[in-house]
Amino acid sequence: xxxxxxxxxxxxxxxxxxxxxxxxxxxxxxxxxxxxxxxxxxxxxxxxxxxxxxxxxxxxxxxxxxxxxxxxxxxxxxxxxxxxxxxxxxxxxxxxxxxxxxxxxxxxxxxxxxxxxxxxxxxxxxxxxxxxxxxxxxxxxxxxxxxxxxxxxxxxxxxxxxxxxxxxxxxxxxxxxxxxxxxxxxxxxxxxxxxxxxxxxxxxxxxxxxxxxxxxxxxxxxxxxxxxxxxxxxxxxxxxxxxxxxxxxxxxxxxxxxxxxxxxxxxxxx
Numbered sequence: 136x137x138x139x140x141x142x143x144x145x146x147x148x149x150x151x152x153x154x155x156x157x158x159x160x161x162x163x164x165x166x167x168x169x170x171x172x173x174x175x176x177x178x179x180x181x182x183x184x185x186x187x188x189x190x191x192x193x194x195x196x197x198x199x200x201x202x203x204x205x206x207x208x209x210x211x212x213x214x215x216x217x218x219x220x221x222x223x224x225x226x227x228x229x230x231x232x233x234x235x236x237x238x239x240x241x242x243x244x245x246x247x248x249x250x251x252x253x254x255x256x257x258x259x260x261x262x263x264x265x266x267x268x269x270x271x272x273x274x275x276x277x278x279x280x281x282x283x284x285x286x287x288x289x290x291x292x293x294x295x296x297x298x299x300x301x302x303x304x305x306x307x308x309x310x311x312x313x314x315x316x317x318x319x320x321x322x323x324x325x326x327x328x329x330x331x332x333x334x335x336x337x338x339x340x341x342x343x344x345x346x347x348x349x350x351x352x353x354x355x356x357x358x359x360x361x362x363x364x365x366x367x368x369x370x371x372x373x374x375x376x377x378x379x380x381x382x383x384x385x386x387x388x389x390x391x392x393x394x395x396x397x398x399x400x401x402x403x404x405x
Contacts, residue, residue, distance in 0.1 A: 137190065138246055140183035141204065145242055147176030148211070148235045155227035159302050166224040170215075173231060177211045180238075184208060191248045194261040196268070198249060199395070203241035205264075206391070209272035210234040217276065221312070225302045229279040259334035267327035267352075271387050273320030274359070278384035280312040281377035288374060310372055313380050317366070321359050328352055347394045355386040 154169030184205070187195040195201040211234050218226060251260075287303045290296055303309070331349070336342045343349060362379045365371040371379070 137183045137186035140179045140186065141246075142242065144176040144180035144183060145235075145238050147172045147179065148207075148231065148238055151176060151227070152231045152235050155225075155231055159225055159228040160298070166227060169227050169231070170218060173211060173227065174215060177208070177215060180204075180208050180211070187248065193251055193255075194264065196264045197251055197255055197260065198245075200241050200244045200246050202264075202268075202391075203237045203244070206268055206271060207234045207236075207238035207241065209268050210237070210275050213272050213276060217312075221304075221308070223304050223308070223312075225283070225299075225304070226279070229283055230276060233275055233279065257334060257337065259330055259337070263327055263330040263334050266323050266330060270320040270323035270327055271391060273316045273323065274380075274384050274387050277313045277316035277320065277380040280309050280316065281380035284309040284313070284377040285374065288377075306373070310376065313376055314366065314372075317359065317363055317380070321363050324352075324356055324359065328356055348390070351386070351390040351394050355383070355390045358383045358386050 151169045151172035154165045154172060158165035158169060184195050187201070191197075196205045210230065214227065214230050214234070217223075283303050284306060286299055287306055287309065290300045291306070331352070332342045335344065335349075358379075362371070362376065362383060365379075366376060
């Protein structure tokens with residue numbers, strides 16, 4: 136049954152993305168339908184995750200399908216929250232396609248519920264994983280805000296006010312979105328690394344073993360630490376902050392997927 140609700144949510148997300156893209160190009164009124172479909176998809180997606188949790192007995196974040204699905208769900212959750220706060224109609228046209236990619240990828244990989252390996256049978260699974268994915272999801276917003284900032288800034292610099300100029304928010308709003316995403320995401324990533332270290336000690340007898348996942352998670356943390364430090368001490372804003380937000384999310388993607396799929400280690404997906 137969880138697969139049925141999951142596929143329904145995927146269809147709603149696809150419809151939402153289509154509506155937001157039409158809204159970006161033609162008429163903003165379509166964004167309202169896009170948000171309604173995103174909300175409907177989020178509700179059915181949540182039901183799918185809850186059913187899977189009841190069937191498996193653990194938070195559904197233990198394999199590739201579950202991780203991709205949960206990541207997409209977290210992005211949609213933060214989108215719905217930010218949309219109600221900022222009311223940026225064009226944001227959905229940039230962030231929802233990213234969420235759709237993860238959920239679509241999740242629909243293509245094996246969905247069978249497998250018993251947890253002994254190391255994963257821990258309360259740390261939920262704490263560590265939700266903190267990391269919460270941080271990753273907020274960094275996704277810094278990423279798309281950075282792209283939107285560069286598009287808008289290039290239009291202003293070239294003095295060619297194209298279609299996007301009238302659809303995208305001001306540079307100040309986009310810079311603030313990058314800033315707030317970092318303020319929220321960086322502490323979550325920090326908590327994720329700390330709890331992961333505590334979990335590793337209880338599972339494998341060592342706080343840190345320089346496993347590829349641990350190493351790249353630390354590298355990603357340093358990238359965002361540098362961005363936060365530069366913003367508060369040097370005052371890095373605007374284009375430099377946008378570029379770093381984009382680069383930082385590339386590290387997030389490699390830490391999340393690249394390491395697990397390409398490098399062998401304790402965190403590799405089965």
